[in-house]
Amino acid sequence: MDWGRAKNVLIYAFLLLNLVLGYQLWNDWQEQADSNPDFSSLESNIQKAMDEKRIRVPAKIPSETPELPKISYRFVDGGGNGKVVDLPSPVDSKLIYTPKELVSALKTSLPNIANYRYDEAASRDGEFVLHPLVDGKWPLFKIDLRLYYSNQKIISYREQNIEISSSEGEKRQRVLSASKALGNLVENFLPEGSVVTEIELGYYGEVFNSDAHLPAAPAWRFILESGTEYYVQGISGDVISPNIEKAKE
CATH class of the missing domain: 2.40.128.690 (YycH protein, domain 3-like)
Structure with a gap:
């Protein structure tokens, strides 16, 4: 048996192991740093x-x-309550997590869907909540587009139609x-x-x-x-x- 070669193999194995452990330690520290507030x-x-x-x-x-x-805004088409409207064809509710697909699926029934942002914190069982965006970036809280779903399908919605102006x-x-x-x-x-x-x-x-x-x-x-x-x-x-x-x- 070539002990010299075996020794070198063991040294390289330990070095590789140290590199792997060091990377894992750094990765864990990085994740912890990202998850902790400053x-x-x-x-x-x-x-x-x-x-x-x-x-x-x-x-x-x-x-x-x-x-x-x-800014200022005003309600149009019936005020702030809105009416629940059934979708012509139910839409798979999982699309709520892929905004581009959601826009594509609902743009016929909701032409303004691209101007809304999904609010996970405000949503609950049976409904997804979205808010209109000011300047395409800032959500207007308390004003909602609600998508109602059942059996993993979005079946209806209620929109508070507004006009936003400076x-x-x-x-x-x-x-x-x-x-x-x-x-x-x-x-x-x-x-x-x-x-x-x-x-x-x-x-x-x-x-x-x-x-x-x-x-x-x-x-x-x-x-x-x-x-x-x-x-x-x-x-x-x-x-x-x-x-x-x-x-x-």
Whole structure:
């Protein structure tokens, strides 16, 4: 037996094993880093308050602070309630997870389907919820397109038809950072033990049966593990919560 060759084989095997283990360790660390939020954007007093109130934020804290204007919108074709309309042909509900196919399948019945974004957090058994997009990017929360499904088929929908326009004289303003909005909630609104599972920037719109133009401002939406939603107005920092009916515009 050639012990020299066997020794070299063992050395190379151990080196290869170390490389594999090292890569796996790095990969695990990278996944953990991606899944953990960056709390460096939070002030030390906010982090302390989170610890004291046992508040956890597994959601990613967005860093974007774009300049956005307030907008206005109005309901058309029957106001804000809408009517449930049956689809001529049921559509496979799995398409909700592939937006391009969903648009292709529903564009005949819903020509504006490409202007909506699926909201997984707001959806529930039996219905998918989508929101219209402002400037093709920012969801208009509380205004919905609901797709109803049964037996894994989308069979009907209810759409709140609206027209969106920029408010006259409104200038674009830089929105409040998500970390500052979160800090306000942590200190003043979130109950002990809260778990924030989602943070997203959009617009907050109210539903009224009115033909008048209604205002909507940029807002951060925070969703708790319990399903409770909080909205922080992106310009003023005012909060819409279960105990506050309306934020100041």
